[in-house]
Amino acid sequence: MPFNLLVVACIAYVLLLFLLAAWAEGRAGQGGLRMLRSPLIYPLSLSIYCTAWTFYGAVGYAARSGLEFVTIYLGPTLVFVGWWWILRKLVRIGRVQRATSIADLVSSRFGKSNVLGVLVTLIAVIASTPYIALQLQSVTQSFAVFASDSPQGWALPSMSGTALWLAGGLALFTILFGTRNLASNEQHHGIVTAIAVEAVVKLVALLAVGVFVVWGLGGGISAVATRIANTDIAAWQPDLGRWTALIFVSAAAVITLPRMFQVMVVENVDESHLARASWAFPAYLLLMSLFILPIAVVGMERLPNANPDMLVLTLPLTEGQGALAMLAFLGGFSSATSMVIVETIALATMVSNHIIMPLWLRLRPDAALRSDLRSWVLWARRFSIIAVLGLGFAYFRLSGGSGALAAIGLIAFVGMAQVLPAVLGGIFWRGATGVGAFWGLVAGLIIWAYTLYLPSFGAGAVLPQSVFDDGPAGISWLRPNALFGTEGMDPLVHSIFWSMLINVALFCICSLLTFPGPVERVQGVAFVNAFDDEFAAERLGWAQGQAEPEALLAMAQRIIGEDGAISFFEEAARAQGKDGFLPDLTPDFLGALERRMAGSVGAATAHAMISQLFGRAMVTVEDLMAVANEAAQILEYSTRLEAQQAEVSRTARALRDANEKLTSISVQKDAFLGQISHELRTPMTSIRAFSEILTEGDLPSEKVAEFGHVIHTEALRLTRLLDDLLDLSVLENGTVQLSIGTASISSMIDRALGAASQTRPERSFDIQRSRHDEDIFLRTDEGRLVQVFINLISNARKYCDAPNPVLRISVRQKGARAVIDFIDNGTGIPKDQRGIIFEKFARLSDTAAVGGAGLGLAICREVMASLGGTVSYLPGQKGAAFRVSVPLRITRSA
């Protein structure tokens, strides 16, 4: 097959891809996405997992290590078959948080920490550079195969020349379709369409070669099976450690490889596509691996001296199948180019978002406000693409295009697998902290580099031979292939085991010991509970800031484009119920804007930029405390309002009570006036009547004396009543004058008994008293107290209905008070009337009343109150009983 035909075919194929990508971009621009993003495209685009390493390298791997090559495809199969567990959550989080890369996801989860973003980017670049070099190498090798085979003696210009052309072409394609615009969701429809087509080409090519080998050369399945059993490959012994470790590491890689994250999460347009991919992608992998072993076996038989890594190409070529070889070449070319393009885009996104842009913003902090950031981001992206491809090319030049393909691929896998603990811990464990992730990643990176990456250059290249033999500085338990004396392990298993073990251990321990920042905790909840709470991401609180909406719009325009920004702002304003383009800067809106901008420049950068506009670098604890303070103030205000309201209702209640009291007092006053007029009128009537009779004259003198006596008695009664009323009024007003002196209770009772004997003198009372007990001296107003005693004794004389009335007077000292009880042996006062006996005009029965206006007990009560004592009815004494309690020494209160 002529070499120039190959070159022409190759260029035609590339042109076709260019046109396809351009067409897809055009369609996407017009909104014709339905067809572009059919469910078939997604699993096909995932096939960039199968690079030239699969296309060429798997056969070489099988030739060297038998069936072990399938582990590289079994791991992803298990991950996709178990999509419900990890991938579903990862895709959801990636979409909600608008993660633009695996580094962005990790940085975003751990408090938008740019340090972590840089670290993951660094790991990705270190691990992917040889991988990209590997793709360049395989394409140049395949060119070389054709060149050496060509009968015209076409000499390949040079290996590195081809690689340079290739790298340049790839850079051009990637820049053209990868940085055409700054999509907020970082999706590249043209590229995805192109790699989907390439996926079909490589699958068809490999299957065609496989069918040709099995049925064209091998003589059918059973014959091939017999051949397999009879070759050296069959001597391969399964190794549990390697088998399991490789399944694990490939499963980890399919989640963490930058290009896989790019197509799986970033380029995902519909989460339901993942469900289809859960079986379609494993099916693709199965088809890709189906004929690897037969090709290896038949190839090794027919071309024992050929490079096993190129058997897919050399086998049809030597068998004279030029067209098939061409197809195989295009398949390998597709594998290599699609991988390089997507990997470069993913890495360039990471490098520009996490390294170049933050660095630039730090160097020129005012740039966020002034210059056109959009073009800056795009140029940073373009520069990153060239840098990444340049690194790959440099690695290819330096390594001299040697080494088995499989080894380089596996080293990259183990390197990227170091990100797995941070990713899984981040989406499943709320307690995972950025510090834990950082130290886990650092330890994993160091151990991986020391035990696998650096030794892969060969002893003496980077690490001197002595390190391999005796360990660094003679410490034998630190030898790169036998850490801590684990000499029996396969080097790859050894590296996976130690790097992952220490990575996970440090991640967990540091997470347990450290305390996450507020943003980190919020993000942790948003990630772990991605499905519990659709808007968990909204919770990233933005306090009401100082930035003007115009300034924000101006900045957003530079990043997400004029149309995008304006329509985004307009939508937000409409959602808030406002006209125009400027919404209120609510926390929700700021959070949404930040996420939208994060789609273009990465979470950390977007956060930094909005923060700059708001005049602060981070949402610190102080900010959150300010928010909390605001809430507390509102709470306090409402509490105050509540208190005031309670106060008002209390006052209202008091007013109501006062009103009721006033009303009842008014009623009492009316009753009192009624009573008093009645009490006054009765004696007045008799006085008037008798005095009228007297003025008429002509009366016998005894009648005159009798009537005069009646008038005198009634006048006395009136006087007494008026005295009592005056007394009561004085006492009630508290204006009574006390004449304080010292007297013994005994003498006071004597005086009272003497005075009271005037009341119903016809009744003989038996007075029982104990003079010994009465020997208590009081400092009080003697006259007033005696007045109380007289009242009580005369009451007893008046009302005691016993045939042989007895009045017992007992005196006791109780603390600083003297207690005097007056107990008779009558029927006492009925229970229901005990409450009113101390009220004015409360006379229980008028029948036995003699010259009383019913003011006596009321006066007693007032007198006792003014003396600092009490008078009360004493129940349960088989008669009327009153207790007078009086302080031994009166204390003047007023």
Place this chain on the structure above:
Amino acid sequence: MPNSRPPLFLARANYRRRRLRDGARMLPIFGLVLLILPMFWADGQRFIVLHWAYVFVIWAALIAAAALLATKLTDGDVPPEMPEAPADAAPNAAPAPAQPRSNGG
């Protein structure tokens, strides 16, 4: 209790859906165990052809099972909420795992 039947039916549907998700989670574990199994076959024999066939059969079976589960899981998602569904019937079933989102891009 004439009303007890419809909730019972709904609960059963939800129950099946949740078990389906459990199945989706278990599938990779079963797969891993089955794929590691040949490592314990007797040494020294030239088992590679048998091993080769075994791996691909298990692989195909896993893909078939995943296809079945994926179809069932996404089919059930379209009407996830019956209007009469009791609120406590499916506390975990609220967010549809794969809602069709055509507004992307």
